[in-house]
Amino acid sequence: MPKDPSQSTEKNNSDSGPPSLNPDTLKTDAPVPDNNISPPDKGYAWVILLSCFINLCLSLGAMNSMGVFQTYYLKVMFVKVSASTIAWISTATICVSMCSGIISSAILQKLGLRNTALVGSIFGSLGLLLASFSNQVWQLILTQGVIFGFGSGILLNISLSVPPNWFIKHRPIALGIVASGGGLGSLVFVPTLTELVRVTSVGWAFR
Numbered sequence: 001m002p003k004d005p006s007q008s009t010e011k012n013n014s015d016s017g018p019p020s021l022n023p024d025t026l027k028t029d030a031p032v033p034d035n036n037i038s039p040p041d042k043g044y045a046w047v048i049l050l051s052c053f054i055n056l057c058l059s060l061g062a063m064n065s066m067g068v069f070q071t072y073y074l075k076v077m078f079v080k081v082s083a084s085t086i087a088w089i090s091t092a093t094i095c096v097s098m099c100s101g102i103i104s105s106a107i108l109q110k111l112g113l114r115n116t117a118l119v120g121s122i123f124g125s126l127g128l129l130l131a132s133f134s135n136q137v138w139q140l141i142l143t144q145g146v147i148f149g150f151g152s153g154i155l156l157n158i159s160l161s162v163p164p165n166w167f168i169k170h171r172p173i174a175l176g177i178v179a180s181g182g183g184l185g186s187l188v189f190v191p192t193l194t195e196l197v198r199v200t201s202v203g204w205a206f207r
Contacts, residue, residue, distance in 0.1 A: 045166035048113075049174050052159035053181040055117065059124070059152040059159070061185020063097060066090035068193045069144070072202050078137060085137060092145025093152070100153030108158055116158055123151025132206035144206075 066089070073086045108116045127148025134140045159178055167174040196205040 040166055040168045041170050045174075048166050049163055049177060051117070052163055052178045055120075055155040055159040056178055056181030057185035057188070059097075059155045059185075060182030061189035062124075062128075062148070063093060063152060064182070064186040065189045065193050066093060068190060068197060069202060069205075072197050073137075073140075077135075077202065081137060089137065089140045089145050092141050093149040096146050096149030097153035097156060100150050101157040104154045104157040105161065107154065108161075113158065113162060116154060120151045120154030120158070124148050124155065125151070127151060128206045132203040 070086060070090060073081075073089070074083055078086055104116070104120075107119065111119065127143050127146075127150075130143040130147065131140055134143055159181070160175075163174045163178055164171055193205050
């Protein structure tokens with residue numbers, strides 16, 4: 001009895017292997033869990049919170065101590081310079097610090113949290129170090145005002161913008177803790193710098 005050609009074709013197809021799979025059927029939208037990331041409100045989130053708290057202590061504490069330096073400039077360092085001219089130093093610091101928020105978020109997205117904090121720390125430290133060797137008003141405007149203000153502004157902005165990404169349940173208290181860093185920094189920096197300027201010099205107070 002002759003063989004049915006259709007049966008031969010079906011057999012050949014079955015022997016050639018499984019049919020090709022559509023790649024679209026293999027795709028899935030289900031998220032893949034990452035066990036290396038701590039969930040919000042616990043774990044590494046509190047390390048981030050502590051870092052932001054310290055950043056705000058240093059940045060706002062130094063900025064709120066401008067009155068200590070301005071008094072020294074008026075009475076000792078720049079006696080013949082008007083108060084309105086000396087005020088440009090602190091004005092530049094606050095202005096640059098607040099305006100740096102325009103680009104700090106872009107730097108954060110480009111470099112990441114750790115590298116952005118490093119950039120802010122370098123600029124802030126460099127500005128104060130250069131200010132310790134300055135003996136002209138324009139030099140202090142550039143160093144203490146612009147350079148330090150830029151670095152301090154970066155630390156200030158990332159310290160306020162990062163904690164909400166790590167906290168959900170405890171977000172209000174986390175932001176409250178970070179914000180209190182500015183007050184604590186001022187409470188510590190003002191009397192400390194006042195005593196340093198009195199005992200040593202303004203240069204060593206910067207360092």
